[in-house]
Amino acid sequence: MSLADFLRGAPGAGRVVPSAGLTTRLVAFGTAAMAFLAVFAIALAVMLIRLGDSWQVDLAGTATLRITSAGEAREADTETAMEVLRTTPGIETARVVPPLEQQALLEPWFGKDMPFDTLPLPRLIEIETTPEGFDARALGLRLAGEVPAARLDDHDRWRAPLARAQARMTGLTLAALALIAGTLAAVKALAARAALAENAQVIDVLRLVGARDTWIARAFVRRITLQAAAGAVLGVAAAAALLALIPGTGAAGLPALRPQGLAWAMVLPVPVLAAAVAWFTTRRSALRLLKGRP
Amino acid sequence: MIDLSQVTVGFGGRMVLADVTFSLQPGDFFFLTGPSGAGKTTLLRLCAGAMTPAEGEVRLFGRPLSEMTSDARAGARRRMGIVYQDTQFLDHLPLEENILLPFTVRGPVDAEMRAQAQDLMTWVGLGGHRAALPPTLSGGERQRAALARALLPAPELVLADEPTGNLDWEMSLKLLTLLIELNRLGTPVLMATHDLALIRAAKPMVNARVLRLKDGKLTQAGAAL
Known part of the structure; x- marks a missing residue:
């Protein structure tokens, strides 16, 4: 049939x-x-x-740089890191996240009453990459030499398990x-x-x-x-x-x-x-x- | 056309047919008699290819039943007109559709086939019951309908199990006459009945033989009636 x-x-x-x-x-x-x-x-x-x-998609075009040094060194490290990022191929923009914006990100987790200004929060630099992306290994080596307190997170460790x-x-x-x-x-x-x-x-x-x-x-x-x-x-x-x-x-x-x-x-x-x-x-x-x- | 050779059938340790040999050929007319439970229905079902024997061989139209596929058995049954004692119908279909079933399973039913069915229904006195559902009919009406359905496709042979069991004498004679007329045209008939009066009534009309089943054995009651 x-x-x-x-x-x-x-x-x-x-x-x-x-x-x-x-x-x-x-x-x-x-x-x-x-x-x-x-x-x-x-x-x-x-x-x-x-x-x-x-x-x-959200994670793929971005990366984050954390400056973990304290006090006056933090500002100097941030400046140096921004200079490094500006001259790195594959990086479209780099922006220092203002402290208030950083606090806004943390408020849902810690509440409004948390004295953020007393916490040793790292300085965050938000990076947007070009479609071709950047060489994370090369950037990491360069930062290690010029800004030892910088920690690069290219979000790969989030994307893979996702x-x-x-x-x-x-x-x-x-x-x-x-x-x-x-x-x-x-x-x-x-x-x-x-x-x-x-x-x-x-x-x-x-x-x-x-x-x-x-x-x-x-x-x-x-x-x-x-x-x-x-x-x-x-x-x-x-x-x-x-x-x-x-x-x-x-x-x-x-x-x-x-x-x-x-x-x-x-x-x-x-x-x-x-x-x-x-x-x-x-x-x-x-x-x-x-x-x-x- | 149908040959049973040394056939044995048993149910639950009870021997129903023992070493039965029988042959139905063109022109034959057999009455099959015997007490209730003697195995008349079993013999007819064997002839219809509806069951297989424990021992012996059944041949339908020259082919061994044991070697026939279900399609081949269906093909053999299309050449037979079969009436079982428990007249079987599709209760949800009108009587006319039930009688047309032998045509329905072959292909499209045309107006000529429908006219044949209506003629046959009228002949057996069921012309006014075309739209009736089988459960609304009496036992006698159902028997007549079953015979009409069996004869509709002009079968090459007829197997009938007590086809007149629930009929009055007049209708029984009428149906018997129809079977005899078919037989005169060469169609062999094997008819199980316990109605000796009917067998005697057939005597002047047909050269029939009477087979008797008892204790699983098939014997011929006489060379002729």
């Missing part, structure tokens, strides 16, 4: 299986639930990818999608078994009048697959509606779970894939079960 045969349907085959069976209703419900979960898994994956990308975490989370999401597809396949295999058991008399009658097993299987497979597709459409629609209600911007600097723009297109194949899984699994189970039936 090819997909074309399935789509065309055997003449009369659709009517021979009772439509109101419990199995077919459960198939629709089960597939709707799986499609719903699949859409959320996809939305989560898209959100993680966007989050990772935005963080990496990329690893992003890859792991994306992998986990894909595993969740595979698990959903596997569960869907198992549900369909059970549905085929239940439908055939539920309709033992139908099979007996069809065999009595000379129906081939492929014809009988087609009748059941078509019914279950169409139910699965309908359930998946409902599940996707429900999940999409729920996602659409979530605000487009996320909290605390996180991107929103709601897909943006073309990302919505990623959920469209879910009903088709659900129907394909249903068709393949149900057909295989039905033919195997019919073969084992006397």
Whole structure:
């Protein structure tokens, strides 16, 4: 039975299986639930990818230089460091972070009442790089010679674990999608078994009048697959509606779970894939079960 | 057309058919008699390829049943008109659709096939029940419908298990006459029945033989009626 045969349907085959069976209703419900979960898994994956990308982009073009010396030496070291940075290829701009801005960065962590002026805070220099970037090793060696109290942070140590975490989370999401597809396949295999058991008399009658097993299987497979597709459409629609209600911007600097723009297109194949899984699994189970039936 | 050679069938340690040899050829008309549980239905199901024997060989249209795929068995059943005792229908389909099933499983049903079904339904007295669902019919009506369905595709042979069990005498004779007419055209018939009056009534109309099943053994009750 090819997909074309399935789509065309055997003449009369659709009517021979009772439509109101419990199995077919459960198939629709089960597939709707799986499609719903699949859409959320996809939305989560898209959100993680966007989050990772935005963080990496933010970190990729910047670096930070800390001047850890104290007292008058700090100002002199800062001047020297700025001069070094100005003459380093690959650095677009370098800016000394004013003490008030530095305090503003720390206030969320320590509170407003913290006497920042009494703390031995390092002086920060914010660096923006050109698209080509700079040679961090060469800069580090030069600073070590001219400003020993300077510490260069090119953010690589933040980016690498972030990329690893992003890859792991994306992998986990894909595993969740595979698990959903596997569960869907198992549900369909059970549905085929239940439908055939539920309709033992139908099979007996069809065999009595000379129906081939492929014809009988087609009748059941078509019914279950169409139910699965309908359930998946409902599940996707429900999940999409729920996602659409979530605000487009996320909290605390996180991107929103709601897909943006073309990302919505990623959920469209879910009903088709659900129907394909249903068709393949149900057909295989039905033919195997019919073969084992006397 | 159907050959059983030294066939043995048992269920749960009980021997139902023991070393049975039987052959159904063009022009044959057999009545199969015997007490309830003697194995008449089992013999008919063997002939229909619906079960396989524990021992012995069944051949359908010259091919060993044991070597036939499920598709081949289905193909053989398309050449038979089969009526089981528990007349089987799809309860959710109208009677006419049930009677058309032998055509439905073969391909599209056209107007000519539908007209044939309607003629046959009228002939067996079910012309007014085309849209009725099987569970709403009486036992006799269901039996007539089952026979109509079996005969609709002009089968090469007929296997009928107590086809007149729930019918009144007049309708039983009418259906018997139909089977005899088919037999005269060369269609072999194997009909299980315990109605000796019906067998006697057939005597002037057909050269039928009577087989008797008892204790798993098949014997011929006489060269002719």
